[in-house]
Amino acid sequence: MFLTINIDDARPIYQQVADGIKELIARGKLAEGTPLPPVRQLAADLGVNLNTIATAYRELQKEGLIAVKHGSGSVVASRTTTERDQDELLRPLRTALTQMVLAGLPENKILKLVMSELNAVGKGNK
Amino acid sequence: MQPNWLLIVYYLLLWGSARVRGTYRRWRQPLLRGPEWFFNVHVQPDFYTGPGRKILNRYWIRIFVSYLIEVPLTIAIFVSGHFMYLIWLILGIAAFIHAFHVFSVDMAERQARQFAVSEAEQPVAAIALSLTSRRLRDYSNFRLETAIALSLVISFSWLAYYYFSTPEHHHFREVFAAPLFWLYVQMGFLLAKLVIVAWRAPIPQTQAEEHLAAREETRKLYIKACDRARVLLSIGILSWPILLSVPPAIMGRVNTIQLTAVLLLGMVLGIWQEIRRKRLLDVTLRARPVKFPELLGQSQALKWPLCYQPSVPMIVLKGVRGYSLNLANQLTQLGAAYLAGLFVLLALLRIGH
Numbered sequence: 197m198f199l200t201i202n203i204d205d206a207r208p209i210y211q212q213v214a215d216g217i218k219e220l221i222a223r224g225k226l227a228e229g230t231p232l233p234p235v236r237q238l239a240a241d242l243g244v245n246l247n248t249i250a251t252a253y254r255e256l257q258k259e260g261l262i263a264v265k266h267g268s269g270s271v272v273a274s275r276t277t278t279e280r281d282q283d284e285l286l287r288p289l290r291t292a293l294t295q296m297v298l299a300g301l302p303e304n305k306i307l308k309l310v311m312s313e314l315n316a317v318g319k320g321n322k
Numbered sequence: 323m324q325p326n327w328l329l330i331v332y333y334l335l336l337w338g339s340a341r342v343r344g345t346y347r348r349w350r351q352p353l354l355r356g357p358e359w360f361f362n363v364h365v366q367p368d369f370y371t372g373p374g375r376k377i378l379n380r381y382w383i384r385i386f387v388s389y390l391i392e393v394p395l396t397i398a399i400f401v402s403g404h405f406m407y408l409i410w411l412i413l414g415i416a417a418f419i420h421a422f423h424v425f426s427v428d429m430a431e432r433q434a435r436q437f438a439v440s441e442a443e444q445p446v447a448a449i450a451l452s453l454t455s456r457r458l459r460d461y462s463n464f465r466l467e468t469a470i471a472l473s474l475v476i477s478f479s480w481l482a483y484y485y486f487s488t489p490e491h492h493h494f495r496e497v498f499a500a501p502l503f504w505l506y507v508q509m510g511f512l513l514a515k516l517v518i519v520a521w522r523a524p525i526p527q528t529q530a531e532e533h534l535a536a537r538e539e540t541r542k543l544y545i546k547a548c549d550r551a552r553v554l555l556s557i558g559i560l561s562w563p564i565l566l567s568v569p570p571a572i573m574g575r576v577n578t579i580q581l582t583a584v585l586l587l588g589m590v591l592g593i594w595q596e597i598r599r600k601r602l603l604d605v606t607l608r609a610r611p612v613k614f615p616e617l618l619g620q621s622q623a624l625k626w627p628l629c630y631q632p633s634v635p636m637i638v639l640k641g642v643r644g645y646s647l648n649l650a651n652q653l654t655q656l657g658a659a660y661l662a663g664l665f666v667l668l669a670l671l672r673i674g675h
Contacts, residue, residue: 198450200527203615220453233453240635240651241522242451244617247633 362611364442449524480563
């Protein structure tokens with residue numbers, strides 16, 4: 197179970213941390229109720245500023261993915277269906293598909309890649 | 323054999339052989355990865371025939387700095403006849419060797435980096451941090467922990483009985499000073515074990531498996547070393563009430579048996595340590611050293627060996643002139659508190675003397 201940071205990625209580090217934890221939750225590797233490392237500890241382990249991790253955790257808390265209990269740290273929250281605009285959810289998918297088409301990938305290959313990722317990420321939804 | 327002679331034999335035989343082995347190991351260390359490497363720096367082909375020769379020679383000379391300190395002190399101890407100080411000398415020199423070696427290797431690598439292969443000096447693009455939880459009990463042997471706990475209970479119960487049975491004849495320090503000190507040192511090794519288990523650092527994403535294996539082997543070696551020290555200290559604590567209780571007529575013989583046993587045990591554990599170290603070397607050589615990206619950057623404000631930076635909670639921070647120990651880190655504070663406690667305990671144990 198790994199959190200990955202890529203310095204060539206255009207996203208800021210806090211976003212990569214937040215997205216990485218979201219992915220682990222989606223894949224079921226961080227189950228409901230699993231405690232997350234404390235902000236200070238994760239910042240020390242990664243070698244980043246405290247505020248970077250605090251910002252990542254705040255974003256996750258805002259999206260309802262983690263629950264912060266003062267004194268006992270953060271835990272993965274229970275998954276509840278949230279009302280989100282379908283268009284907003286489709287936007288990143290549209291961007292990724294556009295990039296794949298522009299890269300010259302055939303349609304069947306794109307479909308294969310998408311299904312493979314869905315299977316991997318969707319495991320956490322079962 | 324008199325205890326003093328046993329101490330001398332212990333010092334010359336056991337410690338002497340450990341020193342020679344350690345010196346030989348540190349001598350070979352720069353070239354372990356082959357002629358293209360200087361420690362963990364991938365150097366240019368003409369490094370060892372050119373500028374690298376001087377850097378290597380200076381490193382080799384620094385290996386012998388500890389001897390410059392140890393030899394005069396050893397002579398002073400032998401001349402004075404206070405051979406018990408040899409134990410303190412061993413502890414002090416061991417700590418110095420480890421700390422100085424880290425500094426010496428770091429200095430050598432920094433000097434060599436200007437002659438490194440440029441591609442190798444590029445930091446890896448992607449790093450990964452394992453979030454899998456590690457618990458102390460996953461690295462602990464239940465039987466060993468039970469044996470240590472039991473030996474401590476027996477020892478201190480025996481000492482308490484010995485002290486309270488005739489308190490007018492026994493001084494508190496005489497009965498409890500040494501065991502309390504060894505117990506505190508043992509707690510220090512347990513604390514070190516906790517730190518080793520909890521310690522996390524990123525690995526390169528490309529060579530994740532090799533680096534993970536190397537880290538895990540290193541972790542296990544250090545944890546075993548801590549457990550070994552705790553066992554030896556427990557034996558020392560357990561032998562104390564025995565030594566206090568034996569009749570004076572056979573005290574010398576019991577002392578001899580005890581020190582001989584420690585000598586033999588030390589030799590066996592030393593051989594075991596070397597076997598484990600060889601296995602660790604085989605695993606760590608498979609993990610190619612990489613440069614990690616500086617996510618925090620070098621701080622211009624850090625000019626001293628100590629700093630207080632609560633917003634960047636790492637133990638050690640990189641400054642303009644080198645590294646700085648961060649007093650805002652909880653582990654640093656714990657370590658400082660432990661050392662302060664050690665000095666207080668040593669001071670208290672001397673009160674009334």
